[in-house]
Amino acid sequence: MREKLTVIKVGGKIVEEEATLHKLLDDFAAIEGYKVLVHGGGRSATKLAAQLGIESQMVNGRRITDAETLKVVTMVYGGLVNKNIVAGLQARGVNALGLTGADMDVIRSVKRPVKDVDYGFVGDVKQVNAEFLGDLIHKGVVPVMAPLTHDGAGNLLNTNADTIAGETAKALAALFDVTLVFCFEKKGVLRDENDDDSVIPQITPAEFKQYVADGVIQGGMIPKLENSFEALNAGVTEVVITLASAINENSGTRIKK
């Protein structure tokens, strides 16, 4: 039987505030077995950009990344957020290693082709080096991945953290029994968006179709769940959508094949 690995994706809000970051690091440190942390940092990037007089332009929830914005996200994601998480995990006895996709060539991407929108220096993931990551993980190293990749030609590319988590989980599914956890602001996928306790405990593809048809699941949750099913089809064992504060609990929504 393959060993278990948990890939946890946490958004910017949680890692950018001292109190929630400390709680997250405590909870993450307590997870048993092999693990990977993927983080965002968008709020800090927007704040730093504003301080530097750079306007943050978002289209479909994605940041338009010109050359100056790329510098900002490289500083915030690769430096400030990543290294503080790494130092915080080391203090908790977790042998963390901060990585962008450029480090050891772990994630290669291609600059997103310009169609309706020119996203600028934004990368679409092409390849995750599971062998290298797997080697490190087997040695007890815990990768902490920033949402930055590279194109192999010397350019860093801003890359969605959900995508990095999903692609990393899929690639590592060749080596481990992978659970992918997306931390969310809600307790899970809700049956009633106005009732925080109406969490749907488990969703199968058939149920998903029905929920969408019934209008129970809508908006941004649809691509999130589509990505979850894609990860399951690519070999990930389980996908969980839950609160960051509940990563060690058996709560949230479990997405099953």
Added chain:
Amino acid sequence: MREKLTVIKVGGKIVEEEATLHKLLDDFAAIEGYKVLVHGGGRSATKLAAQLGIESQMVNGRRITDAETLKVVTMVYGGLVNKNIVAGLQARGVNALGLTGADMDVIRSVKRPVKDVDYGFVGDVKQVNAEFLGDLIHKGVVPVMAPLTHDGAGNLLNTNADTIAGETAKALAALFDVTLVFCFEKKGVLRDENDDDSVIPQITPAEFKQYVADGVIQGGMIPKLENSFEALNAGVTEVVITLASAINENSGTRIKK
């Protein structure tokens, strides 16, 4: 016989300008055998701090690092400068891995005790994890080290890049035949500071004493050379002070025991 390893330290000026950075990366990529790059980034840190309205205070050439300044250097050294070097080396076929001291706990330091000056979040190196670095290096990974360490209690600490290079070279001397190269704005240690071509090709401890007594070597070059002799006494095979553009040439000043 032990295998050769070259530790190269380059200052901020070289890595912060596109043209000199590209030349450096080409030259560094051409170095044969095992290698480590240690970089600075002070000019970019000062620039970003100024843009954010944070005054840069230097005492004895060292940056006073308050909490806000620590964020700036974490962004610039750990993010912007480090990750651009890593991506640039990957494009040149060098399997670079960006590291701060916190990553995999490679360099543990202690916050500098307050004596005459309170340097703030500045670290004095306590321990370099040579075993971990050696493992990576033997696998063909090229560490690219930012001038940041950690105290093991969750705090990043701003740490002099010359010190990081020296301590890393000393620690790795237990595993490799180490040459430590300090890149400098001049061609080497000069006999006449007004004559750029008056490079002293080799300096022994006895010659050093004589040069200091004669006033040939003075000012900031004295601690640089003292550090070099300390590295040699700790097992480093050779220390070279040279131009960054000459790291593949047999020029500069060679410091010998």
